[in-house]
Amino acid sequence: MHVDFGVLGPVTAWDDAGNALSLKGPRHRAVLARLIIARRRVVPVSRLVEDLWVVPPVEAVSSIRTFVAGLRRALEPDRPPRTPARLLVTEGPGYALRPAQDDVDAWKFEHAVESVADLQPAQVVDRLTAALGSWRGPAFADFADEPWARGERSRLTELRLNAVERRAEAQIALGAPAEAIPELDAHIAEHPWREDAWQLLVLALYRSGRQSDALSVVRRARRMLNEHLGVDPGPRLRRLEADILQQADYLDPGPGGTAAQVWAEAAAAYESTVPSRARTRLESTAGLMRGLAVTGGGGLEAARRHRVAAVAAAEQLGDPELTARVIGVFDVPAIWTRSDDPEQARWLVGAAERTLQMLPVEEHEAARARLLATIAVESRGTLAREDATSGAGARAFQAARQSEHLARRLGDDSLLVFALNGLFMQTFHRAGLAGRRDAIGTEIVALAAKNDLTTYEVLGHLIRLQARCALADFSGADRHAQAADALALRHELPLVSVFTSWYRALRTALVAPLAEARSAYQDAAVHLEGAGMPGLQSGLLPMALLSVYVRHGVTMPVGEEEWGPYEPWVRPLLLVMEGRDDEARAALQGISSPPRDLLFEALWCLIAKAAIAVGEQSVMERASTQLEPAASELAGAGSGLISMGPVSGYLEELRAARGQN
Structure with a gap:
């Protein structure tokens, strides 16, 4: 005889025809319920005794055996004498109930609820309607007060409540x-x-x-x-x-x-x-994060977080080809040369390097190019030494060139613009490279426009905006700002306005009185709030205000400004402005080179002013050497955000201070 068991309501059992079996008294049903809760595992007789009685009688063990014998007669009435039980078996120190998965209504219900994750809404409604119909009352209704049933009753109740809500959600979706x-x-x-x-x-x-x-x-x-x-x-x-x-x-x-x-x-x-564990989902996640990253501040922050999770999950699967695809698909254009999350960037570079090591050298060239471009982009700002010929910076520069070479050989324009983005990030090994970056931006714009790569077309225009600013071609920079804004408006790219608003503040600051220039930058700073770009925001407003004071030849009032990453190179000039020359001289001695990024020349100009003020000859010599290649540029204007004025003016002051006129 086939037996079905029911616990979604009073505990019961039915035969093949659906007739309820006689399970005798409440102790018999309690034993049955306790064994069902054990889910086919053995329950020792001693545990059954503890569960059935608060104070067990002397004959408790023999009573358990009597209950089990009664249940066996009800569940297997046709079993021949002295043959092993099929359902309620004796094993080791106790008993176990061994029904099939679909023979217990609670187990069947649980399986039905789990199975709807991969179904369409109409199927969800049908399946959950049938599953919820199996409930005849509260789970284990006749043992509601028993401690041994409490956990299972709570779990099944929560499952039913979730099923009700999931079905309603599917009905609404339909x-x-x-x-x-x-x-x-x-x-x-x-x-x-x-x-x-x-x-x-x-x-x-x-x-x-x-x-x-x-x-x-x-x-x-x-x-x-x-x-x-x-x-x-x-x-x-x-x-x-x-x-x-x-x-x-x-x-x-x-x-x-x-x-x-x-x-x-x-x-x-x-x-x-798509199955929930499919590898396709990891690639799809990375692709979604690529789109999310350009939607605004919250989207950018979420994209960074989930991107790392997707890469980590891919690495855990031990498939380097999959990991390469998950890393490489996130080819989000990058314009600012300081990372928003340096620790995360280092981790991603490490993941890309590990994946490169595992990919066959002569295979997967496109994947290798994307990994190399990722290394170049994520390693932005690592060229921090005056002799940048080794370490992370040198590796990033090498990766950028290798990525570009592979992309050109493959003839893949979408890959090439990503590689060129990496190359742009590594064109700061010396000052005065605005012309080189302008050429990169020009090629990116052309490739992106030809291939409908909108975000890269915007990137190309922003790179050219920066370069034309550095070269004092503001009419050209205006055209690229307008082009970037038009693309951003048409394609819903809100982060672009952060850069173009700051550019317009720069344009105002170059010609306006000090108070108006300050106000323009303070208004621009509002665009950074909630933009999700701490690498850009940190210390930028104080730097912008300092640039205004420096160009107007006025001492900046020193307050509680947060200088962020720029503080070591700004501090000597601030000390000079406060009349603390000895401290400024001490701060200059052994000062390291600023990071080789978009503000490299600007920071060297600030160092130069401080060194001139306190007569620190060795620092003046270093500043002259570093700034000389950018003699025809505006210091800091390559950022498209701020400017300390013509580099040539600082070089003249340095020559005069060193007695070289």
């Missing part, structure tokens, strides 16, 4: 929100702390054309959560209320559908089609 409302309303009445259920009910009401009812439910949720838990609704429910008040488009896609609905349906199809 465009049948009205069908979800009655059960969600009852569900919330019984479980008012389920905030996800409140949110689903609000959405179902709104999509059923009941906006006022939806807002009323939010108010009811706020009141009940406060009464039951003493808390306010969470951010998701509050955000939904705000979106309803604004009638946000995504809330009601309508019959024709909107971008939000298309996204939701495509995401659902992806979820149901």
